[in-house]
Amino acid sequence: MELQRRGERRVERFLDVAIEVFNEKGYQDARLADIVKRAGGSLSTLYRAFGDKEGLVHALMERSIRDFGKEVEDLLDSPLPPGQALEEAACHMVEEILSPARIACHRIVTAEGISQPALRDWFRAHGIQPMERLLSQYFAREARAGRLRIEDPDMAADHFYMLVFGGLIIQSVSGWVDATHLPRIQARTRSAVRLFLQGALPRS
Template sequence: MPDRNPLPAPPLLKPSLPPRPAVEMQRRGELRVEKFLDAATEVFNEKGYQSARLSDIVKRAGGSLATLYRAFGDKEGLVHALMEKSIHDFGQSLEELLRSPLPPQQALEQAACRMVEEILTPARIACHRIVISEGLNQPALRDWFHAHGVEPMEALLSRYFTRQTRAGTLYIDDCDRAANDFYMLIIGGLILRSINGRIDASNIPQAQRDACAAVQLFLNGALPRS
């Protein structure tokens, strides 16, 4: 059934927050940029944000420091680029949820499985480690990630729950709250375990089974039915 009252797409950026530094991203340099991002993911995961040096990243990726500075500006710009890529990939899974013709349980299980895959990528783990370890020292970076990577995802979930409630396939009285609860139920614990090294991409199959069980708990609750 088509949505007769389409909701406006949630904003991707908060006007009150500055965008990440402008960088030079030319098509002929896309391969080099990807190599820098891959190398940065490895170095950040191995050494942490503070101990990671741009020279270490260049050594693994090839190229030069001058090329890295032209592409990203500095180490913070490199982290922003890494976050942007991860946010884009994660957002695609929820965009697919909005387009899904499946009943809510199947659609949400599929979305949860895609979320698990993205959360356990090395790049996303690196982003979460940086945000959590550097949150107090670099609140602007922490708040940027939350504004661009968490709030828009919850807005997409809220939009889905609102649409399904209007269609009569779900009954949720506070879709914004439900979106936050769903987000944390599915990936909150996953984030904590991945940043401390207890799980990684090798654990995706079990993590997806756990996510599907969490979807059922979210939809059915725990109280006995009369």
């Protein structure tokens, strides 16, 4: 059991250091030897745990997707009215978007998506599309209950994702914002959610 726990800690340490290296150097220029040098352990241990650099990125993406997805799943269980529920969920989601791990993932799929299409497409299929499906389920449920007026839940989920998170993702991968800006970003997130729900035209 102790050996197993040490192995698990070593794997987590590799992932934590990989986040640092990918954010500093990008996917192409990051070397596994750099990660091992900082994390300790051996290159053979890293290969046994992840296979190769692409496998290491997959593990990193899976961890980020799991953390981000939990907030969307909690939204589906929320008893709060849509305005409050969406604001709270979105504020938790932007906290994950501004985490070093998520920034590393987004930098890989945006800055290096052309040269790494397999990683880019895997992240979209497993990280973005499932979140949009959960949002669509939420919008469909709230529309059926009469708490939202939405004709196309799938389109609404796409609009919500891009309005609330799209600009933030671009800013974070560009280095303009990070977790130190979280309070300001969460305030803007609440504003974006209200704009999504209320629209910009005056009510008749």
